[in-house]
Amino acid sequence: MNGFLPISKQEMADIGWYYCDFLLITGDAYIDHPSFGTAVISRVLEDAGYRVAILSQPDFRSEADILAMGRPRYAVLINGGNIDSMVAHYTAAKKRRSDDAYTPGGKAGKRPDRAVTVYAMLARRAFPDVPVYLGGIEASLRRFAHYDYWADRVMPSILESTGADGLMFGMGEHSVLELAANLKHGKKGAAACAGVRGTAYLAHDAEGLSFPAVECPSFEEVCANKPAYARSVKLQYDEQDHVRGKALVQRHGKRVLIQNPPALPLTTAEMDHVYGLPYMRTYHPSYEAEGGVPAIQEVQFSIIHNRGCFGACNFCALAFHQGRYIQSRSHESVIAEAKQIVQMPGFKGYIHDVGGPTANFRAPACKQQEEHGLCKNKRCLFPSACKNLEADHTDYLNLLRELRQLEGIKKVFVRSGLRYDYMMADHNDAFFRELVEHHISGQLKVAPEHMSDNALYYMGKPSFSVYEQFRERYARINQKLGRKQYLVPYLMSSHPGATLDDAILLAEYLNKVGYMPEQVQDFYPTPGTLSTAMYYTGIDPRTMQPVFVAKTAEEKAMQRALLQWRRPDKRPIVLAALKKAGREDLIGFGKECLIRPARGEKPPAAAKKQPAAAHRTGKGGTHRPPAPKKKGWAKAKKKK
Missing domain, CATH: 3.30.750.210 (Transcription Regulator spoIIAA)
Incomplete structure (x- = not known):
């Protein structure tokens, strides 16, 4: 045997198995490396004495591939992969991606949209009497009623839409072993999750809970009322703590979603043990003929x-x-x-x-x-x-x-x-x-995300002055060491709270220090985050105060284009953005100008420099972002 866990009925037979205890279905190719959740959970179960078979990227048009693996003794475990299947498939602009790094050969289309939901329904049809439990990032972030960016509506808990018996959220080593022990001792379905930290399940009522509990606004309420949605998200974050966190209850029609408190963290000894399990540290050899799996390259x-x-x-x-x-x-x-x-x-x-x-x-x-x-x-x-x-x-x-x-x-x-x-x-x-x-x-990558303290406040990031101090300290150390190394900042456009004025301020700063990013990340409203709640509701869940949100394609395109103002293809939209914001003073021939007039065209005669907008700080006061003390934010090295 090649040292991997079996991925087919034939490989099970090769090692003398005529059944498995757990069938783990995943939306990724099977990579047996501790950077991948499938590898960790399967090895943890194996270490505890259970037989685990892996079914990677099964045909999602029928249950044939699942049936071919044979009925597992205890349960089917399902995850969508190392990243959310919708994020794997779509850009922030909802455009279909052309590749998938977690698939053999990098080919797109090997897993379905909403992979966890599709796989769970197939597993139910294949083995109606076998419990189904969900895990991984896709299920974890959808455990409560949540805003779904791709459908542009609030959706129920993924347990409601899949009919699964329960799910494990967060890092699941403790949860999966306790759940497995309950199944081994005869508990079935949702009952196997009762009292298990780091799990969630649906029940007919909230009687007899193992932990003190607080109630979130119901699914019906968060669908109808955006302030209720914001309050629900804030409450979920407040209780996401293994020491003081309580169980959370959210009603879905006639049933109740129950989330137990988070699992206890691994001790250093436990973590050492998990990472010391016999991982093969690469993809299954069956993928070699397809060129391997690109995702291994960054982590191998x-x-x-x-x-x-x-x-x-x-x-x-x-x-x-x-x-x-x-x-x-x-x-x-x-x-x-x-x-x-x-x-x-x-x-x-x-x-x-x-x-x-x-x-x-x-x-x-x-x-x-x-x-x-x-x-x-x-x-x-x-x-x-x-x-x-x-x-x-x-x-x-x-x-x-x-x-x-x-x-x-x-x-x-x-x-x-x-x-x-x-x-x-x-x-x-x-x-x-x-x-x-x-x-x-040669370069250090960090994530200031923005330079407007207004935008940073809504991101939950510190004042830009901290980054400026870091940049100066980095330059000073490089100078002392006689090194010429570069600082590459990650930047984000269109985050809730970030206005067109904020984008212009960032563009002015980048112009002053002589840097234009090759790539800019548009804000991506993924399930479960505070920022996504702001995007959907227009409310900051931390304060319940209104927040500006750039939602139209035009607003988003303007903010993005301003960060790449030198690109010729961005010129029309940069001009439109500056005119819309009343910042025609930035159209001209001076060093401070972002864009030049067209040939033969004069700069706007009446253009006057507008005062910078006031910027909120974390304490609720106002603050104008400081001008950089030194020029020369070094550019990343150009590829030869």
Whole structure:
């Protein structure tokens, strides 16, 4: 046998199985690597003594592929893949993507839209008497009634639409083992989820719950009333904590959705064990004839050392899925994985990343979180770093030092998300200096997202002044080291709260520092985030105050075009945006102008510079974003 879990009835027979305990259906190709949820959950169950078979990207037009695997003894487990199937298929403009990195050969079309829903219905038809449980990001973010961007309406819990017996949200190692034990001991259906942290299920009533509970507005109410929807989302976020979080109840017609509190985080020893399981660290060999699976390229020689993110940006699903509490692996565990990577075929001495959701988090934000959980109405880094925050990179720095000393390793990179605001809260330059010296390759990518404090407030990001300080500190360290390395910012357009004036301010800033991004991410309203609630309701769930939302194609196109004002194809819409905003002073021949008049055309004679709009800060005051102190935001290297 090749070391992978079986993916067909024939492979089951080859290892002497005539049945499996769990059939795991996934929307991705089968990649046995700890960066993929399917691999982790299947190996955790295998380690506990269960037989797990994998059915990857089955034919979604009939249940034939599912039937061919044979009836599992305990349950069918279903996930849509490592990313939401709708995000995998569509851009923020709802245009169909032409490829799929999680499919053999990168081909699109191997999984259906709303893969979890389709697979669950097929599994029900194939095995009517076998329990069906959902997991992964697609199910996790749809566990409550939620706004669906692609359908442009509020949809019920995915449990209601699929008829599944329950779902596991967040990182599911504890939940799936407890659920499996309940099934093994004779519990069936939704009853197997009762009392299991990190699960949700539908019931006829909310009697006899194992945890204290609070009630959300019902599905019917959030469909009819946008303020109720905003309140519901805020309540769901408030209880997303393993220490103080309560069970949540949301009525769906005659039934009740019950979400138990989040699962307890893995201890360091438990996390070490999970990442030490016998992963093959690549895709199943059956995909070789199709050219392999592109998704492995970014992670095959990378290491995940942590989980969770207390940064909790409003547009990011991490806080609602993994949670804000940080879990980390031991140095010994990470080093053991690095030594394993060194022995892999194709390894050329470069660890591509030592990261996670946020690379430079190794411990909870403060000691209070261990006993009391995360603060209910406060953020660790927004609107500024909390006074109780323990910003210390010593442990992470020591880990990186140990890794780069290993025989066979030439370079250790850090490429996944670095929280620059957390780095700025650490006044010791040691980590910053060694990061610049040893762990980047010519450029450092970070995510300020915007420069307007108004937009940043609604994103849940710190003031732009923090980024400016970071940029100057980065330049200073590079100068001391004699390096010429670049800073590449990720930027977002059309986030709720961001106006046309905000986009113009950002364009002015980029013009002043001499940088135009090659790519700009339009805000993507994915299920379950605070920002998506703002997009749908026009209400900020944190304050219940109105918020501007750019929804029309024209509004979104204008904000995006302003960030790429130099592109000739953007010229007409940039002109229209400047005229609409009354900023014709930016049409001319001066250095501060964003665009020149057409040949033979004079700049608008009456154009006068308009005052910058006031910008809200996290404390509700006003603040005009500071002008940059220095010019020369270095550009990314051009490809030769």
